[in-house]
Amino acid sequence: MKLRYRITTRIVNFVWHLFFGFRVYNRENIPDRGGIIVASNHLTNYDPPLIGTAVWKREVFFFAKEELFVINPFYTWLLKYFNAFKVSRTGIDKKAIRHTEQLLRRGLCVIMFPEGTRSRKGVFLDFKSGVGYIAARANVPVIPAYLHGVNSPLILQFLRRVRPLVIFGEPVRPDMFAGRIRERADTISHEVMRSIKALSQDTRYR
Template sequence: MPWYSGDRGPMQLARAIGDVVGDVQRVRRGWRWDTPRPRTWPEQGAVVPTPASDLGWARQEPVRTIRWLIQHGLLLPFTEVMAHPKVEGREWVTELERPVIFAANHSSHADTSLVLHALSDRARDRTVVAAAADYWYKRPLLGNVVGLFLNTFPFSRTGGAKEQLHSASRLLKAGWNLVFFAEGSRSPDGRIQEFKPGLGFLSNETGTPVVPLHIRGAHRIMPKGQKLPLPGPVRVRIGKPMTAHAKEGSREFTARVEQAVRALAEEPGQPELQGTWIERWRALKPREPEYLD
């Protein structure tokens, strides 16, 4: 009797879905994605209050398996087709021994998928993304969708230090990596904006290293205000993990991370161009030869 006939149809369908989820989970375990947290990780950081919601369901099974299917079947292939990302410095994050904060410049909605694309499968599976609470979570449906696709959690862009530590501190100490856009909002012209000190505060309070990243080209794919992406080449450059020096304050450490991201943006042997992306593009455009009369 086929599964769709008779009274036992729904039960058999549920069992079949459960078998598929179990198969994917076994594949993930075979790739060592569920590596337990090392016992040597220190429990650092201040105790912070629990927010009303941090989308904890997005980090539970079977949601993690569903997200793996969505990312490998849709998000990552789409990112590859649209941007053909060139990743430099991946060796810094291939075998992470403890959680880190990925601090990247922010000029496009495409930045998150580009960062995730640059990570190894193992690191990506243990990575959460801080998403602006006032932008992505005004509508519950939208917040749940990005939580499912990207493993996000709501993060206040305007709150004080304790508010910024709410979910991020607990997630880092629980063994999750964190994608953090320290500029607070997307750059309107593609240039790096000043980093906010919450990055350094979070790193210092939890004892978490910061990995600087620079994304070049995302602003041309999907600049601020544009609804749909356009194809274009992208380069993601990953730097060496950084930790705060002894007695280095949050603002000083944040400024040092910002300088590291700016250094990753530089092209050896080329002068730094100023202005909007269209002005920089015009400056690089080949000039017509001039002929003497």
């Protein structure tokens, strides 16, 4: 893990805990090493650094739609600082898929949002099969993550004392399922979706 990344995540973690009462559950489900995908529901633009902070002991990389890289130079720098890489949302971005697989085979952690876009009302959108496809091709586990309490502007969250939380589920491993890659892709994605929805209904963490 790069020193600048370690320092930044410690600062972000401190701010989230101090001002927003940020909570993380089941962090022990994150392996210390080896390529992994963390798959989460998607609520806001600051989900990636928040989940990255929740992962804590691993440096994370994540997709960001290519339109975000042309907003302004500072925002582009910020995205790259937090290890974002471009993905096109028109069709299948083979370049982004190959880059993701390379990161995973190097033993790194990649955050993915199977819904493909933000759910502004916090309701689950349809999950795409890309997570399962990449996990099957790279042969890495997927860690389901449920994110809650961050679907409002930060200042409103602070004033309302809304406490965000991240809950990690049990790993979903490609070798748990039989079949060819494309067959397993759908099965893995379905199991990840089922796990995230189950975490959202678990009242032990509220």
